Structures are given as C-alpha cells and as structure tokens.
Amino acid sequence: MSGFDTRYVQFFDGGTEPDHALLGGKCASLVTMTAAGMPVPPGFAVTTALYDAFVEESGLRDVIANRLNRLDPDDVVSVDAVSAAIRDEICARPVPERLRRPVIEAWADFQGRFERPVPVAVRSSATAEDLPDASFAGQQDTYLWLVDEHDVHDHIRKCWASLYTSRAITYRLRNAVPEDGLSMAVAVQKMVHARVAGVAMTLNPRNGDRSKITIDASWGVGEAVVSGHVTPDNILVDKVLMCIVEEHVGDKHIELVPDGAGGRLVERDVDAARRAVRSLTDDQVKAVAELAKRAERHYACPQDVEWALDADLPDGQNLLLLQSRPETVHSSKPKPVAAPATASPPPVGFSLGSITAHLTAGRAASVTN
Amino acid sequence: MTVEPAVKSFPRPSELPVPPGAEGWEKLYPYNLVFQNLSGSDDEKFWFCDSQHWPTVFKPFETIGGEFAVKCLGQYNTRHLLIPPANGIEFKIHLGYLYMSPVPVPENRIAARVPEFERRVGHYFQNWDSLLEQWKLKVRATIDELETLTFAGLPEMVPFADIVSGKAKDGSEVLMENYDRLIQLVYQNWQYHFEFLNLGYLAYLDFFTFAKQVFPDIPDQAIAKMVQGVDMELFRPDDELKKLATLAVELGLQSAFENTDDVEGTLARVGDLSGGRRWLDAYRAAQDPWFNFTVGNGFYGHDKYWIEHQEIPLGYIKDYIRRVDEGQRILRPIDELVAERDRIVAEYRSLLDGENLAAFDVKHGLAVTAYPYVENHNFYIEHWTMGVFWRKVRELSRVFVAAGFWADEGDLLYLTRGEVRDALFDLVTGWAVGAEATGPSYWPAEIDRRRGIIDALGSRRPQPALNTPPAQITEPFTMMLWGITTEQVQQWLGDDSGSDSAITGMSASPGVAEGRARVVHHADQLSEVQEGEILVATITAPSWGPIFGKIKATVTDIGGMMSHAAIVCREYGLPAVTGTGNGSTTIRTGQLIRVDGNAGRVEILED
Numbered sequence: 001m002s003g004f005d006t007r008y009v010q011f012f013d014g015g016t017e018p019d020h021a022l023l024g025g026k027c028a029s030l031v032t033m034t035a036a037g038m039p040v041p042p043g044f045a046v047t048t049a050l051y052d053a054f055v056e057e058s059g060l061r062d063v064i065a066n067r068l069n070r071l072d073p074d075d076v077v078s079v080d081a082v083s084a085a086i087r088d089e090i091c092a093r094p095v096p097e098r099l100r101r102p103v104i105e106a107w108a109d110f111q112g113r114f115e116r117p118v119p120v121a122v123r124s125s126a127t128a129e130d131l132p133d134a135s136f137a138g139q140q141d142t143y144l145w146l147v148d149e150h151d152v153h154d155h156i157r158k159c160w161a162s163l164y165t166s167r168a169i170t171y172r173l174r175n176a177v178p179e180d181g182l183s184m185a186v187a188v189q190k191m192v193h194a195r196v197a198g199v200a201m202t203l204n205p206r207n208g209d210r211s212k213i214t215i216d217a218s219w220g221v222g223e224a225v226v227s228g229h230v231t232p233d234n235i236l237v238d239k240v241l242m243c244i245v246e247e248h249v250g251d252k253h254i255e256l257v258p259d260g261a262g263g264r265l266v267e268r269d270v271d272a273a274r275r276a277v278r279s280l281t282d283d284q285v286k287a288v289a290e291l292a293k294r295a296e297r298h299y300a301c302p303q304d305v306e307w308a309l310d311a312d313l314p315d316g317q318n319l320l321l322l323q324s325r326p327e328t329v330h331s332s333k334p335k336p337v338a339a340p341a342t343a344s345p346p347p348v349g350f351s352l353g354s355i356t357a358h359l360t361a362g363r364a365a366s367v368t369n
Numbered sequence: 370m371t372v373e374p375a376v377k378s379f380p381r382p383s384e385l386p387v388p389p390g391a392e393g394w395e396k397l398y399p400y401n402l403v404f405q406n407l408s409g410s411d412d413e414k415f416w417f418c419d420s421q422h423w424p425t426v427f428k429p430f431e432t433i434g435g436e437f438a439v440k441c442l443g444q445y446n447t448r449h450l451l452i453p454p455a456n457g458i459e460f461k462i463h464l465g466y467l468y469m470s471p472v473p474v475p476e477n478r479i480a481a482r483v484p485e486f487e488r489r490v491g492h493y494f495q496n497w498d499s500l501l502e503q504w505k506l507k508v509r510a511t512i513d514e515l516e517t518l519t520f521a522g523l524p525e526m527v528p529f530a531d532i533v534s535g536k537a538k539d540g541s542e543v544l545m546e547n548y549d550r551l552i553q554l555v556y557q558n559w560q561y562h563f564e565f566l567n568l569g570y571l572a573y574l575d576f577f578t579f580a581k582q583v584f585p586d587i588p589d590q591a592i593a594k595m596v597q598g599v600d601m602e603l604f605r606p607d608d609e610l611k612k613l614a615t616l617a618v619e620l621g622l623q624s625a626f627e628n629t630d631d632v633e634g635t636l637a638r639v640g641d642l643s644g645g646r647r648w649l650d651a652y653r654a655a656q657d658p659w660f661n662f663t664v665g666n667g668f669y670g671h672d673k674y675w676i677e678h679q680e681i682p683l684g685y686i687k688d689y690i691r692r693v694d695e696g697q698r699i700l701r702p703i704d705e706l707v708a709e710r711d712r713i714v715a716e717y718r719s720l721l722d723g724e725n726l727a728a729f730d731v732k733h734g735l736a737v738t739a740y741p742y743v744e745n746h747n748f749y750i751e752h753w754t755m756g757v758f759w760r761k762v763r764e765l766s767r768v769f770v771a772a773g774f775w776a777d778e779g780d781l782l783y784l785t786r787g788e789v790r791d792a793l794f795d796l797v798t799g800w801a802v803g804a805e806a807t808g809p810s811y812w813p814a815e816i817d818r819r820r821g822i823i824d825a826l827g828s829r830r831p832q833p834a835l836n837t838p839p840a841q842i843t844e845p846f847t848m849m850l851w852g853i854t855t856e857q858v859q860q861w862l863g864d865d866s867g868s869d870s871a872i873t874g875m876s877a878s879p880g881v882a883e884g885r886a887r888v889v890h891h892a893d894q895l896s897e898v899q900e901g902e903i904l905v906a907t908i909t910a911p912s913w914g915p916i917f918g919k920i921k922a923t924v925t926d927i928g929g930m931m932s933h934a935a936i937v938c939r940e941y942g943l944p945a946v947t948g949t950g951n952g953s954t955t956i957r958t959g960q961l962i963r964v965d966g967n968a969g970r971v972e973i974l975e976d
Contacts, residue, residue, distance in 0.1 A: 354732075
C-alpha cells in the first residue's frame with residue numbers, strides 16, 4: 001500500500017497507526033481490528049485530511065462559516081435552509097483533481113483484489129466530538145451495495161455532508177462545539193458476500209466452560225443462523241488445543257443469499273448434496289475458532305462473534321469478522337466447580353483428600369447404577 | 370412389567386473352541402494359571418484380554434513376565450497402598466493368552482482402608498524424590514547382580530584345589546543357586562517396578578478427574594500433554610542413535626554405513642576412516658546402558674535387544690545419517706515441545722481462579738512430579754532388567770544344549786520355570802552319577818509336541834474379553850492402564866450403531882494425515898517402512914522410535930491414551946489413533962488411508 005498517500009487514503013490492512021483524528025472512530029476501529037488479527041471486511045478510509053483539504057481548496061470553508069454565522073439554533077426553518085444549502089455545496093462543488101486522485105487509485109487497487117467488481121458500503125466515520133452522541137450513531141450515513149465508481153465518489157460526499165444535517169448543526173450550536181477542526185473520514189468497505197456464515201461464542205453455553213469455543217455455522221448469510229431459520233452445524237472446539245471436541249451436523253435446508261448487486265436477500269433451498277454435510281472444513285473451523293479466541297483476548301472478556309466466509313475472497317483470506325460483542329448471558333453464570341473433596345483443610349503440597357474422594361466417588365457412582 | 374434388554378456378552382471360556390492341533394494346551398502351563406473351575410465362577414466372571422502387553426501366545430517359560438508383573442501390581446494396590454476401592458487384578462491364561470479380572474474391594478470395607486491409604490500414599494508423595502533416587506539404586510544393584518550370574522557346563526572332574534581345600538561340593542549347586550537367584554532377582558525388580566507405578570497413575574488420574582470436572586469436554590490428550598515429561602529416559606536410546614548419526618556426518622563417515630547388516634564389517638570400516646576411532650568410542654559409550662533396549666516389549670524370550678543385535682541400531686543410524694545428509698532435522702524439537710506444553714498449561718490455568726486455580730496447581734504439580742516415572746521405569750525394567758534376564762536364560766539354555774537336552778537355545782522356553790529346575794537337577798544328576806540324564810531322551814520330542822500346540826494356539830487371535838461385562842466399568846486402574854472403559858467394551862460388543870466403514874479408536878495424538886498404509890505385525894518388518902507412510906501395527910514398542918521420524922501417522926489395534934504409540938506420536942507431533950481393535954487386520958499395506966487423530970477415526974480412502 002506504500003504507493004498511496006496515506007495522508008488522504010488508508011487501507012484497513014495497510015499497517016498504518018489507527019490515528020483517530022485522521023480516521024474517525026469507525027475507520028480507526030477497523031484498522032485496529034485488522035491489525036489485531038480480526039479481519040473485518042476489507043476496504044479503505046478516506047481521511048479527515050482529505051476532507052479538510054477539500055473544504056479549504058474549494059473555498060467551502062468560508063462559505064460554511066458565513067452561512068453558520070449568527071444562526072439561531074431555535075430557528076428551525078433557518079437551520080433547515082442553511083443545512084440544505086451547505087450540504088448541496090459539499091455535494092456539488094468540484095473536488096480538485098489532486099484530491100480525487102488518491103480515491104481513484106485506492107478504488108482501482110481495491111477492486112483489483114477481486115476477480116469481478118464487488119459492491120461496497122460507504123460509511124461516515126466521525127471524530128468523536130463533532131456529532132451528537134451514540135444515539136445518533138445509527139443515523140450516521142451508511143450507503144450499501146454501491147458498485148459504480150462515480151456513485152462511490154458521490155456517496156463519500158454525502159457522508160461529508162452529513163456533518164451538516166439540521167440536528168448536527170443545532171447540536172453544535174447549543175453545545176458551543178467550535179467549527180474549527182470539524183471533519184469527517186469515510187469508510188469504503190466491501191459488502192460481505194457470505195458463502196458460509198454464523199456465530200461463535202468463546203465458551204460452552206451448556207455449562208459455562210470457558211475452555212471451549214462453540215461455533216454455529218450454516219450456508220449463506222448468517223441471518224438464517226441468528227434468526228433460527230435453519231438448524232446450523234454446531235461444533236465444539238477446545239480453545240487451547242484447537243481441536244474439535246464434539247460436532248452435530250445440522251440439516252441446513254435453506255440459505256439466505258444476496259440477490260445480485262441489489263442487496264436484497266433471497267431465501268433458497270439448499271441442494272441435497274450440501275444439506276447434511278458440515279458447512280466448514282476442519283481448517284475453517286480452526287480459523288473461526290482462532291478468530292473468536294483473538295477477539296476474546298483483544299477485548300479481555302468472553303465474546304459473541306459474528307463471522308462469514310466471503311465468496312469473493314481466496315481461501316485463507318476469506319474469513320471475516322462482522323461483529324464481536326461481550327458475551328454476557330453465560331459468562332456471568334457460575335463456573336463449574338470441582339466437588340469439594342473433603343471437609344478438612346487441604347493438606348499442604350498435595351491434595352490427598354481429593355484423590356481419595358475421586359477414588360471413592362467412582363465407586364459410589366457405580367452403586368447407584 | 371419391565372422388559373430386560375438383551376444383555377450382550379462375550380463368549381464364556383468354556384465355549385471357545387480349541388484350535389486343531391492345540392489339544393491338551395492347558396497342561397503346558399502351571400495349574401494355577403489355567404481356569405480350573407470352568408463349571409463354576411471362572412466361567413461367569415468378566416475377564417478382559419491384556420493383549421497390550423501380551424499380544425502373542427505365551428510359551429510356558431514366558432509366563433514369568435505376566436505372573437510377576439500382574440502379581441506385583443496387585444500387591445501394591447492390596448497390601449502396600451491399600452487403594453480404597455481396588456485390590457489387584459486376577460489373571461489366567463486361556464488358549465495361550467492372558468485374561469484379567471480386576472478385584473474390587475467390597476463396599477463395606479472401602480472406608481476402613483482410607484486412613485492407611487492416605488498415610489502410605491502421603492508418605493510417598495511427600496518424599497518422592499528421595500525415594501525415587503533410592504529406587505534407581507535398588508534397581509541398578511539388582512541388574513548388576515543379574516549380570517554377575519553365570520551358567521556354565523560342569524567339568525569332567527572336580528578341580529584338585531577343591532579336594533585340597535575340602536570344599537566337598539561339585540559345582541552343581543552353583544548352577545542351581547544361580548538359576549534360583551536369576552528368578553529371585555527378576556522377581557525383585559518386578560516388585561520394585563510397581564513401587565511407583567500405581568502412584569504415578571494415581572496422581573495422573575487425580576489431575577485427569579479434576580481437569581474433566583472444571584473443563585468438562587477437555588480432550589484426554591490435552592491432559593496428557595500437560596503432564597508429559599519431555600526429556601525422558603525412555604527416549605534416550607533413540608536420542609543416542611541420533612547423536613551418533615550426527616557425529617558420523619560431522620566426521621564424514623557416511624561411506625562406512627553401506628551395509629549395516631554386517632556389524633563387524635561396518636564397525637571395522639568406521640575404524641579405518643579418519644575420525645573413526647572417536648566415533649567408535651562414542652558408540653561404545655552409548656551402549657551402556659542405552660542399548661539394553663528391545664524391539665519387543667521385554668515379555669518374550671524372542672525379543673531382540675539392540676546390544677545383541679547391533680544391526681538394528683546400526684540400521685537406524687544409517688537411516689538417520691541419510692536424513693541428516695538430506696538436511697532433515699532429526700533431533701526432537703525439545704524446546705518447542707516444552708514451550709507448547711507450557712502454553713497449554715498456562716492457557717487452561719488462566720481460565721481458572723480461586724479454589725479451582727489452587728487445586729489445579731497442586732494436582733498438576735503432583736502429576737508432573739509423579740507421572741514421568743510411568744514412562745521412564747519402562748527402560749529400567751522391561752528393557753534393561755529383562756534384557757539381561759533373557760540373555761542369562763539363553764546362557765543357561767546353552768548348558769542344556771551342550772548336554773544334549775535340546776537342540777536350540779530357544780527351546781528352553783517350552784518348559785515352565787519349574788520344569789527348568791527339574792531339568793537342571795536331571796542334568797546334574799546324570800553328570801554326577803556318570804550315566805545318561807533323562808532329558809535328552811525326553812525333551813526333544815516333548816518340545817516338538819509343545820511347539821505344535823503353541824503354533825496352533827498362535828493361529829487364533831484372542832477374544833477381547835470373556836463373559837458378561839458389568840454395566841459400568843469404574844475401576845480406575847483398569848480404565849487408566851488398559852483403556853478398558855464402558856464405551857470400549859460396548860464397541861467390542863459391536864454396539865456402536867454407527868454403520869459407516871470407518872475404523873474407530875482413541876484420539877491419542879492430534880492432527881490429520883493421509884498416506885499409504887504400512888501394516889507391521891512384527892518388529893522384524895520394521896525395515897519395510899518407507900518415508901511418508903502411515904504405520905499400522907498391532908502394537909508398537911518404545912524402541913521403534915527411529916521409525917516415527919519418517920512416518921506420517923500411526924494406527925494401532927491395542928493401547929490407550931498412555932500407550933507407547935500415543936506417547937511417542939505426541940512427542941513427534943504425529944496424528945495417532947490407538948486401540949482400534951482391528952486396524953491392522955482391516956487395513957492392508959498400500960491402501961491410501963486418512964488418520965484423524967482428533968476424532969479417533971481412520972478411513973480407507975482407496976485400495
């Protein structure tokens with residue numbers, strides 16, 4: 001990736017430092033996770049520096065400042081009008097060629113990784129203080145299933161423009177957040193094309209045993225697994241030896257697959273040949289388990305991980321982490337505790353009492369049989 | 370009304386047909402080793418076959434290993450340690466094979482044994498290192514004394530010096546004393562053999578049970594890896610050969626190893642080369658004691674020992690030299706093995722806290738201290754002691770051969786050890802009286818007759834077990850040492866309803882490998898094994914180590930998680946499935962097979 005000017009464009013797997021000011025929260029997190037061996041869907045960040053250069057060189061900086069000058073946050077009509085005008089300007093004003101270049105090159109490089117053009121998602125990646133709190137996060141702009149290069153460019157600008165929604169403007173005015181340093185990065189990220197997908201939990205939910213990883217896997221998009229529409233393959237892996245301890249191959253009668261480039265999911269029957277065979281090879285099981293183990297180590301608590309094997313990526317690079325969140329249901333339950341061996345205090349150096357208990361417990365069990 | 374499920378059973382001993390030509394087999398063995406109560410309890414009790422230690426039919430003299438080993442195992446459970454639920458293991462020979470039946474302690478006596486058990490076991494665990502140091506001295510002293518025993522023919526006349534000194538004995542007493550001493554000394558080391566063995570298993574079993582409680586589905590092999598020693602005496606003989614091969618390459622002696630079947634010639638050729646003397650010095654130094662190593666398991670008179678069959682170690686050295694020349698790494702990656710073991714321990718440990726963590730540390734610590742004995746003792750007893758023993762037995766037999774009792778030194782094995790004593794008195798009587806001993810006109814024909822019976826018995830494989838098994842197998846040593854579990858018994862009985870054609874066994878060492886099978890029924894076939902093949906054997910022995918460097922995986926008929934094949938495969942990082950029961954009779958050499966050491970499955974992919 002050394003060919004790119006990393007001031008303006010950074011690939012998630014480019015090995016750069018996750019500079020929050022340059023990448024915004026979302027992209028910084030994607031870079032961090034990729035570097036930590038938790039491969040998120042591949043893509044690149046259009047940095048805040050590029051946005052800054054754009055508003056500077058296109059003269060937008062002054063235009064925006066003028067429009068916001070003396071704007072009353074309670075005057076909803078005016079705020080709406082200013083918001084619309086600024087956003088129109090951001091989307092319409094030409095981006096100087098020198099700033100278009102890095103994105104064009106990154107796009108070409110990105111698409112060059114695949115045999116045929118792949119659709120992407122374009123998402124805004126704000127730096128923390130510029131926009132309202134987490135409740136707004138979901139309203140930050142995300143545009144899915146884009147394939148055309150011009151569309152991508154246009155939607156990058158839409159993400160930039162989202163800095164100036166009426167709500168964002170009002171929020172900053174009311175909270176006296178200065179316009180200086182206000183910026184926006186944008187993530188351009190591959191849409192996941194799941195051939196096999198599922199979830200992985202870094203413990204055994206049946207007994208809370210944290211030395212295991214439980215994997216549910218099925219054909220197609222993971223939604224079928226999460227929603228319970230199919231009986232997935234269920235595989236129990238030992239977290240330390242990374243070997244399969246137990247497995248149940250599910251009867252995976254349907255799968256959800258993307259309908260061309262449109263992004264709609266369609267349900268279809270799984271052919272007989274694939275239905276009753278495990279949807280993951282041994283190596284893939286191990287890769288999913290290792291991914292989950294890394295996520296647990298990274299976040300320092302049991303994780304519930306969504307993953308997918310991407311059909312557009314080559315074997316060995318096609319396992320993607322879609323989401324990892326703390327596992328709270330089972331990990332808060334009591335852990336298995338060895339039966340108390342003896343009422344007497346444990347002897348120093350070794351536990352003879354428990355040896356005796358084990359030996360005699362075996363007999364007691366046989367009596368009841 | 371409840372319907373009793375049909376209880377599946379193994380055959381009763383009385384139901385098993387005697388192979389043609391083996392009629393009268395039961396008279397070949399001491400009376401107490403054969404079922405004498407076949408109309409009563411012997412025909413009812415559950416017996417399992419220990420084909421792990423005794424895969425082939427006993428010749429009468431060879432029962433000594435089975436008798437001493439299983440008797441001494443029992444004495445430690447029953448009389449030394451008072452293991453609360455378990456006495457010893459009863460043993461009988463049926464149709465030439467050894468069958469065992471664990472003896473439980475009656476329910477109402479278990480509790481009373483606990484205080485003595487804790488006192489005795491506690492003493493051993495608290496004084497492990499010093500007692501083990503003492504053990505090595507005792508065992509070594511026994512072996513040294515065994516070496517001093519000699520068996521030589523008697524002279525034409527008593528030496529004049531004995532007349533002068535008034536000794537008044539003819540020397541026959543030395544023959545008889547030495548024979549008795551030979552038996553006594555080997556008995557002594559078999560007693561010592563079990564001094565620590567049951568304790569080693571006990572510590573392992575304790576950690577095993579605990580690990581299964583806190584990590585319910587933990588693979589057995591993970592527990593094994595956590596306690597396994599790495600720098601083991603049992604691996605020393607093989608390591609010595611690797612060092613010798615490396616030295617030969619350093620000194621440029623490769624050309625001398627063209628034909629290692631010619632031992633004298635090979636050593637002479639080495640000596641003629643520059644640097645050869647240095648290598649020969651190293652070779653001789655390695656022999657004592659590490660060449661007291663058998664390709665068998667020490668329980669049979671036909672077991673070959675490296676020290677007397679140097680074409681075996683020299684052949685291995687030749688192969689190692691080739692691999693070093695090809696740039697292969699032949700030394701075991703000890704640092705990596707240690708690092709991997711430490712990683713496994715640390716990762717499981719990190720999942721525990723509080724009382725469980727404290728218990729883990731204590732139990733793991735005990736198992737790590739006690740368990741290495743379970744592997745290392747094997748060199749001292751089965752290999753070294755028994756190697757010297759069998760050599761002395763052959764020395765004695767040559768005295769009989771010289772006196773015309775039988776033709777071949779191996780023929781003595783067709784007598785029981787009591788009969789050997791009788792024959793010895795026959796021999797010295799004939800010599801003393803100045804008449805023909807009876808043996809020369811009795812034993813040749815009798816030995817031929819017995820040979821026919823043994824060969825006929827050997828044409829049949831043993832039953833895995835006899836009579837109706839208990840609903841649950843709970844006896845800890847039976848499960849641990851022999852891998853006899855409820856599941857195993859059900860599998861023998863054909864209860865596994867999974868109808869696919871895969872061969873199943875224990876997941877003894879992780880990994881998956883595909884390759885061509887090489888079926889080996891006897892150590893003499895080992896030279897046939899080619900690089901990259903999968904070894905399929907009835908059972909393997911520690912001295913097959915050099916083979917493990919060139920194979921991709923192992924499948925055995927017999928053995929559990931702690932069997933030799935399992936230990937060595939984990940050591941070499943090879944997949945292994947053990948205890949398949951029928952792997953070596955189902956798979957044929959040359960078939961493409963897939964060994965899944967994680968799932969304990971073997972598939973035949975193509976002929």
